[in-house]
Amino acid sequence: MATASQWIEGARPRTLPAAISPVVAGTGAAAFADSVVWWRAVLCLVLALLLQIGVNFANDYSDGIRGTDDERVGPLRLVGSRVATAGSVKAAAFGCFAVGAAAGLVLAAATGWWLLLIGAAAIAAAWFYTGGSTPYGYRALGEVSVFVFFGLVAVIGTTYVQVEEVTWPSVAAAVGLGALICAILVANNLRDIPTDRESDKRTLAVVMGDRGTRMLFVALQVVALAVIGWLVAATPWTLLALVALAPGVRASLPVVRGATGMALIPTLRDTGLTALAYGIGLGIGLALG
Incomplete structure (x- = not known):
């Protein structure tokens, strides 16, 4: 039986900035429109966190029963390491x-x-990323889903349930955060290229190869920075999102220097911190604006 600490590790808490930052940014966009409804924002946060943890467990289960995680390079996987049963996960x-x-x-x-x-579409996307007979995460479509659901849907949806309309600052923030949250997955899949190839897991990183994946990671960081320039048209307070620059550079250095395997674990952590700082910076900046 897995211990409580192993269950917490299996929930992959380092990925939770991908759930928190869109809600913060979306609520900031709602504040920019003078329409914050706090109880709805809290429910959005609960929903985002549970979907993120749920998809982490779902991936653990599906990859574990396929044997994809048998030779794991990264953090603990409950099913692949045999510390928890597939059914419980x-x-x-x-x-x-x-x-x-x-x-x-x-x-x-x-x-x-x-x-x-x-x-319903979000839950289906979470499950079929690695679940089912033809998981789309094995068909190089994971980044597309992450951008749509953790970027566009999460940020614009958080704003919409409070403002009850789609606002252009929420769309811009969704694009920037979607790019950074995609970068988390890109870094993860860059690390796993060797083992994913062996297990026939055809991620976008496997398709693009090592060099192309590293270029994509940097390009996503650049997109997020460009969005800050776009949002300055709404309010110069969004320059607060530049606080994400330091962890973003720290995350990118191992990638551009050719780090592999476990040496990319700090990049995953720092990319998550980049997304969190970016979302908080945009959220506060839009609220002040």
């Missing part, structure tokens, strides 16, 4: 999805029932 994933869905149901009841369709 699958149950944890669906438990997170169920509680997250309850939060989404309340938001849909308060805003519009059509939001249930987006919620």
